Amino acid sequence: MRKCDVDLPEPNLLKERMRRLAALDLILCEEDWLCVHQYMPDWAEGVEVGKIDNGAGDDLFVVFAQGGVIVKGFDHESPYSPHAQDEYGVWPGMYEQVPEALLQYVQDEALSTEDVTFCYWRIQGDEHWYSGEYERPEGMDDGSEFLLGYLNDTADSYAEWAKSYFEVEVDLPAVRQLIEGGRTSAANIAKLNPERNIEDVLGQLIELGVTIE
Structure with a gap:
């Protein structure tokens, strides 16, 4: 296996970022299937899953388990896609060195x-993210930079993205409170989406683990 050559946050930071981005999408859009950022805190016992789905055939799953974290991404236009092979199949070696756990x-x-074009993992206690040792032809894009780019790490970057995707004006201070502090309030929910049913959203945010002031 080899050290991951893309910039991934520490597991706990990645989990919180995905949770907070999912909370913001949830506030801005009541249609789950239109939310790009999603988070499932009770996917299985002791397992949480973050997901990015851009609605265009590309997705990213991050599984947070007791033994570590695994990231699986799929860019449907990548030459690493099974659909791009002469014989349909996962790119040779993609999963070969992934720990069984x-x-x-x-x-x-x-x-x-x-549906995979890149895969990274980090066992509990490791200091680095890893990927498999497989052939990576020069110039071939696996889509990791593209999909990981959805993990907006600042309030400004999320607000800019959300304005374009949801076609709404976004209250930056309300976004900042969630992105940076992991908390929100009924007043801020109303600022972000005046048409949203506050009680419905509050229940869903509490399930996500967001602090409500």
Whole structure:
């Protein structure tokens, strides 16, 4: 295996970022299927899953388990895609070195195992993210930079993205409170989306683990 060559946050930071981004999408859009950022805190016992789905055939799953974290991404236009091979199949070696304790999670049908163009993992206690040792032809894009770019790490970057995607004006201070502090309030929810049913949103945010002031 080899050290991951993309910039991924520490596991706990990644978990919180995905949770907070999912909370913001949830506030801005009541249609789950239109939310790009999603988070499932009770996917299985002791397992949480963050997801990015841009609605254009590309997705990213991050499984947070007791033994570590595994990231599986799929860019449907990448030459690493099974659909781009002469014979349909996962790119040779993609999963070969993934620890079994983590591989079991991406083998779940809900995570579309074969739809993969990059995979990273980090065992509990490790200091680095890793990927498999497989052939990486020069110039071939696996889509990791593209999909990981949805993990907006500042309030400004999220607000700019959300304004374009949801086609709404976004209250930056309300976004900042969630992005930076992991908390929100009924007043800020109303600022972000005046048409949203506050009680419905509050219940969903509490399930996500967001602090309500």
